[in-house]
Amino acid sequence: xxxxxxxxxxxxxxxxxxxxxxxxxxxxxxxxxxxxxxxxxxxxxxxxxxxxxxxxxxxxxxxxxxxxxxxxxxxxxxxxxxxxxxxxxxxxxxxxxxxxxxxxxxxxxxxxxxxxxxxxxxxxxxxxxxxxxxxxxxxxxxxxxxxxxxxxxxxxxxxxxxxxxxxxxxxxxxxxxxxxxxxxxxxxxxxxxxxxxxxxxxxxxxxxxxxxxxxxxxxxxxxxxxxxxxxxxxxxxxxxxxxxxxxxxxxxxxxxxxxxxxxxxxxxxxxxxxxxxxxxxxxxxxxxxxxxxxxxxxxxxxxxxxxxxxxxxxxxxxxxxxxxx
Amino acid sequence: xxxxxxxxxxxxxxxxxxxxxxxxxxxxxxxxxxxxxxxxxxxxxxxxxxxxxxxxxxxxxxxxxxxxxxxxxxxxxxxxxxxxxxxxxxxxxxxxxxxxxxxxxxxxxxxxxxxxxxxxxxxxxxxxxxxxxxxxxxxxxxxxxxxxxxxxxxxxxxxxxxxxxxxxxxxxxxxxxxxxxxxxxxxxxxxxxxxxxxxxxxxxxxxxxxxxxxxxxxxxxxxxxxxxxxxxxxxxxxxxxxxxxxxxxxxxxxxxxxxxxxxxxxxxxxxxxxxxxxxxxxxxxxxxxxxxxxxxxxxxxxxxxxxxxxxxxxxxxxxxxxxxx
Numbered sequence: 026x027x028x029x030x031x032x033x034x035x036x037x038x039x040x041x042x043x044x045x046x047x048x049x050x051x052x053x054x055x056x057x058x059x060x061x062x063x064x065x066x067x068x069x070x071x072x073x074x075x076x077x078x079x080x081x082x083x084x085x086x087x088x089x090x091x092x093x094x095x096x097x098x099x100x101x102x103x104x105x106x107x108x109x110x111x112x113x114x115x116x117x118x119x120x121x122x123x124x125x126x127x128x129x130x131x132x133x134x135x136x137x138x139x140x141x142x143x144x145x146x147x148x149x150x151x152x153x154x155x156x157x158x159x160x161x162x163x164x165x166x167x168x169x170x171x172x173x174x175x176x177x178x179x180x181x182x183x184x185x186x187x188x189x190x191x192x193x194x195x196x197x198x199x200x201x202x203x204x205x206x207x208x209x210x211x212x213x214x215x216x217x218x219x220x221x222x223x224x225x226x227x228x229x230x231x232x233x234x235x236x237x238x239x240x241x242x243x244x245x246x247x248x249x250x251x252x253x254x255x256x257x258x259x260x261x262x263x264x265x266x267x268x269x270x271x272x273x274x275x276x277x278x279x280x281x282x283x284x285x286x287x288x289x290x291x292x293x294x295x296x297x298x299x300x301x302x303x304x305x306x307x308x309x310x311x312x313x314x315x316x317x318x319x320x321x322x323x324x325x326x327x328x329x330x331x332x333x334x335x336x337x338x339x340x341x342x343x344x345x346x347x348x349x350x
Numbered sequence: 351x352x353x354x355x356x357x358x359x360x361x362x363x364x365x366x367x368x369x370x371x372x373x374x375x376x377x378x379x380x381x382x383x384x385x386x387x388x389x390x391x392x393x394x395x396x397x398x399x400x401x402x403x404x405x406x407x408x409x410x411x412x413x414x415x416x417x418x419x420x421x422x423x424x425x426x427x428x429x430x431x432x433x434x435x436x437x438x439x440x441x442x443x444x445x446x447x448x449x450x451x452x453x454x455x456x457x458x459x460x461x462x463x464x465x466x467x468x469x470x471x472x473x474x475x476x477x478x479x480x481x482x483x484x485x486x487x488x489x490x491x492x493x494x495x496x497x498x499x500x501x502x503x504x505x506x507x508x509x510x511x512x513x514x515x516x517x518x519x520x521x522x523x524x525x526x527x528x529x530x531x532x533x534x535x536x537x538x539x540x541x542x543x544x545x546x547x548x549x550x551x552x553x554x555x556x557x558x559x560x561x562x563x564x565x566x567x568x569x570x571x572x573x574x575x576x577x578x579x580x581x582x583x584x585x586x587x588x589x590x591x592x593x594x595x596x597x598x599x600x601x602x603x604x605x606x607x608x609x610x611x612x613x614x615x616x617x618x619x620x621x622x623x624x625x626x627x628x629x630x631x632x633x634x635x636x637x638x639x640x641x642x643x644x645x646x647x648x649x650x651x652x653x654x655x656x657x658x659x660x661x662x663x664x665x666x667x668x669x670x671x672x673x674x675x
Binding site: 163180344 | 490499505506524527533536539640663665
């Protein structure tokens with residue numbers, strides 16, 4: 026049975042679940058699979074690559090999907106937004122930077138603006154930019170993010186919206202991989218969730234199977250926030266954002282020794298590129314969050330979604346029964 | 351109406367809420383107030399001070415309470431455990447170190463053993479030591495802790511207990527300050543919560559009112575995990591644990607410059623001691639978590655507990671109604 030929230034009503038979804046636009050990982054097949062399963066799938070526009078973007082929208086076919094960008098990177102090649110908007114996405118998600126310069130173009134094209142934030146200060150900025158949806162992303166999340174936890178960020182941003190008289194939706198992100206996480210997010214005041222790590226383990230994800238096997242085998246203690254992976258990929262991230270990855274030989278070698286790494290970057294970057302192409306989980310980046318400890322198999326995205334919803338329903342019914350009449 | 355969980359049943363509580371044994375802050379008056387309100391109050395045995403401990407058990411009067419210790423510090427003066435056990439506490443909570451050497455003494459005295467952990471690895475250790483309760487403490491928490499978030503740590507430790515065939519209770523800690531957090535914790539699989547920051551703002555807490563005013567005024571972006579406060583207090587903490595405090599002038603001056611601080615420690619320590627005695631929120635430590643963004647008043651502990659329970663019930667009833675029949 027479906028869950029009904031403000032998110033499902035406003036977006037016409039069956040389930041209050043949006044998939045994270047994981048750069049290079051969330052292609053059209055994954056986004057379409059999530060939308061087909063009743064959620065909203067987002068293509069990972071990431072740093073921006075026009076040809077890749079076209080190919081992934083094509084792979085999504087006629088399924089309604091959205092698209093996400095890394096805001097500071099989009100600002101360097103803003104024409105990519107128009108390219109995405111031509112494909113009539115349901116929504117554009119912007120993370121990691123000021124969304125204001127792009128809001129009008131998104132709205133003019135009839136798409137919803139989803140802004141992912143990591144602090145209350147950023148949430149205020151997103152509301153001022155006219156975001157319809159705020160994703161409150163906690164530090165548990167895989168990939169780029171910051172330091173605040175999901176448990177406090179979600180209710181605090183919910184309260185901020187109420188104080189501002191805003192009816193923007195709030196989604197919880199970071200650490201949510203099953204029905205327990207979805208149910209907990211709804212209790213915190215979220216209208217739904219944005220999930221990445223559990224879909225990194227989906228069959229449709231553009232991830233080498235060896236990386237998926239590595240994440241499934243690890244427990245939640247095995248990830249770390251670091252800058253090593255960005256240095257070695259020559260990604261020029263603002264220092265307030267780190268990337269959560271599986272702790273592996275690459276990270277153990279360089280984390281805390283970033284200056285040494287920078288001094289021999291050419292060699293390290295070449296080794297990284299080779300390892301990434303080969304799907305080497307020890308010397309490339311397995312970009313996942315703490316929720317890997319809750320994931321024990323690779324399966325189709327539709328199963329991830331349906332089991333999450335079924336689990337959430339069971340938790341919510343059980344929660345109501347905890348109240349002594 | 352009360353909430354019934356395995357915690358309330360096994361401990362004979364009205365509400366599934368335990369108060370954190372905040373060192374020097376959670377005295378007998380606060381612990382007794384929490385127990386009187388239907389939860390379980392814990393005296394903050396902290397680093398261990400025999401006279402203070404006696405005075406606080408006396409202040410708790412006939413109210414059943416428990417007591418918590420910092421494990422690595424207790425190991426340096428283990429006689430304090432016997433002193434606490436003489437007062438017939440309901441439970442002894444141990445955090446930050448190996449609980450195994452103390453488990454037998456706790457159980458022989460008829461007290462329950464509560465172990466607070468920050469990783470799955472530590473949870474395994476606590477189960478092996480025979481803990482009846484595992485507190486899964488996320489990084490959102492105020493005071494000492496580590497890096498994993500509440501959202502993932504709670505369900506993962508719940509699953510660990512199930513896999514081990516253990517019937518140990520799991521409490522969620524870190525970021526929980528109102529009914530939304532309690533309801534979310536129950537959805538994550540917790541049997542209850544351990545709360546600190548919201549009781550740092552209780553009238554019964556042994557905190558200078560100026561520090562309480564500072565925390566109430568700040569939002570959740572305003573805390574930070576640091577080692578500065580431990581350095582300046584000459585507290586010899588293992589490096590894997592940092593302390594979350596309100597970011598203030600003291601922290602801004604030294605965070606990231608710890609080596610310089612250590613080189614002029616005598617002066618800095620004297621200034622800190624004076625500021626702490628005077629209740630100066632800029633130059634002493636306001637030891638609170640990210641949940642300060644959810645707290646807007648100082649009030650009696652009983653009100654904190656009753657509003658948390660009422661809020662959780664409202665959320666849980668609302669959650670059940672999200673399911674479309």
